[in-house]
Amino acid sequence: MPFPGHHWCAEARALSGVAASVTLTMSAQLALSAVETLLVARLGVAALAGVTLALSLHLLVFLFALGVVTAVTPLAAQARGRGDAAALRGLGQSGLLVGLLMSLPGAALLLAMALLPGLLPGDGPEAAAAGRYLLGAAWGLPGWVCYVALRSFAVATGRLRATTAIMLSVVPLHAASCWWLLRGGFGLPPLGPLGAGLAHALAGLLAWTLLILASRATSGAALGGILRRPFRPDAQCCREILRLGLPFACRILLREGVMPAAAFAVAPFGATALAAHAVAARITDLLGVLCFGFGDAANMRVGFAAGAGEAGQARHSARVAIQLALLSALLPAALLLSAPGWVAGWFLTGADPAAQALAASLLPLAAALLVGESLQSAAGGALSGLRDGRGPLLIAVAGSWGVALPLGTLLSWTGTAPVPFFWTGLVAGGALTAALSLLRLQQRLALLR
Structure with a gap:
């Protein structure tokens, strides 16, 4: 048994x-x-x-x-x-x-x-x-x-x-x-x-x-x-x-285009701000590769189960993929939260101490963004397995370009710490994208018979 x-x-x-x-x-x-x-x-x-x-x-x-x-x-x-x-x-x-x-x-x-x-x-x-x-x-x-x-x-x-x-x-x-x-x-x-x-x-x-x-x-x-x-x-x-x-292609371009667009929004605040932003963005990309892998795995496993008419297995595969993606993000997120200065210093060895300090202040926000991306990636992969292309595309538009960039830009020009405030907007948009992706997945899985 x-x-x-x-x-x-x-x-x-x-x-x-x-x-x-x-x-x-x-x-x-x-x-x-x-x-x-x-x-x-x-x-x-x-x-x-x-x-x-x-x-x-x-x-x-x-x-x-x-x-x-x-x-x-x-x-x-x-x-x-x-x-x-x-x-x-x-x-x-x-x-x-x-x-x-x-x-x-x-x-x-x-x-x-x-x-x-x-x-x-x-x-x-x-x-x-x-x-x-x-x-x-x-x-x-x-x-x-x-x-x-x-x-x-x-x-x-x-x-x-x-x-x-x-x-x-x-x-x-x-x-x-x-x-x-x-x-x-x-x-x-x-x-x-x-x-x-x-x-x-x-x-x-x-x-x-x-x-x-x-x-x-x-x-x-x-x-x-x-x-x-x-x-x-x-x-x-x-x-x-x-x-x-x-x-799918439009969603990928919209998602991958956020960080290049963010660099243009941060550039007016100077080279130090841009260097710190680049470090936080690169770390998020590198540590998010495993989350992308679980999204691809959910795509395959959920698609196979849905094609076989096994609704219960499709739901189970989606849930486990989300849990594993979240677990894969928590360990690097804990590192960014516990030792931001060490991580920033490793990436910016010999750079201006001000750039290192600013980058270190962004890494806790990068940890939060990484957790949101892990949930969004797994849920998006499962939705792809269910052949849902339009829903994730609209969610990417709403979360990244409707909230993250506009809110981050607004906060950066009205707050006392422009780059951390900008990243706060990115985190808010990422949280919204993850929440909407999970909600959409729950709705689509409920329709399986």
């Missing part, structure tokens, strides 16, 4: 397995940008500023395409749950086609920005460095997007080892190629920012190629089946992916 809590532990293991793999993959992708930033910084301030701008533009285009193809996960999970092999294969193949259709115009846009004068913001050496980086990185966008499309299918079918191993192996190869292409050697002249962009593109194409080879070697599995002939993407499956994926 199962011991008390047996079902909770079993579900926690299943969710944690998916979350760990997604978290490792996301961390590896973040490491690529970190490596490029560190290496380009050796070329000077102008090159670093230009590549930072180019990375932001590349990320926005990539995130939009990524948001669309991640709709493959809940759709394929529901098809797998109801045992529909034909729909599962069609969704996998259609996801790859949609990935190409979304990434090719994005790559063309990035190339146009790199080649046509006046399309990049700014001028001088910064704009030149940004253009050279985009000229190299744009060619890899289809590879990265198609990799995510196939990875989303792998999440739905529970085949995650290959995707995790591939990303972990790509990181050192990317670092070596970035160093070589950027600095030159072995008969190649130094390419500077262009070399960093080419290294990013090669990493995406390599990850995509390796995942194709690994998938084709998976005999008899759904993951390998979508790459075998006949390759016939289904128009209805493409429409379903776009119908669900476009709201």
Whole structure:
């Protein structure tokens, strides 16, 4: 007879397995940008500023395409749950086609920005460095997007080892190629920012190629089946992916765009304020990766249960995912609350003591924001598994752009401590987003039969 809590532990293991793999993959992708930033910084301030701008533009285009193809996960999970092999294969193949259709115009846009004068913001050496980086990185966008499309299918079918191993192996190869292409050697002249962009593109194409080879070697599995002939993407499956994926993409852009917009709101208060804000924002992003993993896990598990007609299991998976996401946020939040000065000093070693003190004052607010994001991420993932794209999109608009940024801006200009008051607005918007997401999830789960 199962011991008390047996079902909770079993579900926690299943969710944690998916979350760990997604978290490792996301961390590896973040490491690529970190490596490029560190290496380009050796070329000077102008090159670093230009590549930072180019990375932001590349990320926005990539995130939009990524948001669309991640709709493959809940759709394929529901098809797998109801045992529909034909729909599962069609969704996998259609996801790859949609990935190409979304990434090719994005790559063309990035190339146009790199080649046509006046399309990049700014001028001088910064704009030149940004253009050279985009000229190299744009060619890899289809590879990265198609990799995510196939990875989303792998999440739905529970085949995650290959995707995790591939990303972990790509990181050192990317670092070596970035160093070589950027600095030159072995008969190649130094390419500077262009070399960093080419290294990013090669990493995406390599990850995509390796995942194709690994998938084709998976005999008899759904993951390998979508790459075998006949390759016939289904128009209805493409429409379903776009119908669900476009709201996903808009929600991701709205959510990820909050911190860049916040930086513009904080900038008028000076370099010290902006540095402190940047540290708090970066810490929140880094520590929130695991919460994102549980959101992806909830997407798959809830979608599978809903497709199988197991309403009770869907509710159970959603509840456990929220609990695990919250637990994963509480430990780093406790660190930020108990030792804010140490954490800020580690990130701002050698910086102005005023910047360190201001950053330390923001970290308790960052801890509160992290807890809210953990709840929102898990609830949003479960809603995605239920194929609810419109509700989370409207909630993101209301919480982030209707409350967080306006309230933070208002408080910053009326309070005595502008940056902490601004972050108070961000925390309030995050709390509202989490509360509305949980309420929406409760309503949608109540409709399951």
